[in-house]
Amino acid sequence: MICQHLKESGDPEPQSRYADGCPQCVAAGFDDWVHLRLCLTCGVVACCDSSPRQHMSAHHAESGHPVMRSFEPGETWRWCFDDEQLG
Template identity: 70%
Template sequence: MTCEHLMAAGEPEPRTAYEDGCPRCVADGFTGWVHLRLCLGCGLVACCDSSPRRHMAAHYAEEAHPVMRSYEPGEKWRWCFEDEQLG
């Protein structure tokens, strides 16, 4: 069964282009992110949990936006941080 957050999540426009990478990493002078994720609450683009700085997880902790999706080309899967469910 899909959680309510995954069902209610929108699809905001990304704040940055995929090619721009993780904005928080770039701002701090880092280039070592693994994959990019898109917050479905606000459109923030940030790096994944496999990346050293885990900016999307930090964004969830700071803002409580529960759902993100892969921002990798060709991928559309979603993840709910709150319910720890893939959708």
């Protein structure tokens, strides 16, 4: 059964691309991010947990925003941090 956070988040398509990578990594002078994720609450784009600095997980920890989605071309999956559920 899909969690309420995933039901409420919808599935918006990302509207722009971050060709230069994770904005937080780039601002700090790093270029070793792996994949990008999009917060479905506020639109923040950040790197994934396979990246050294795991900015999207840090964003969730700081903001409490529950759902993110892949920002990678051709990927549409979403993840609820609160319920640890893929949607």
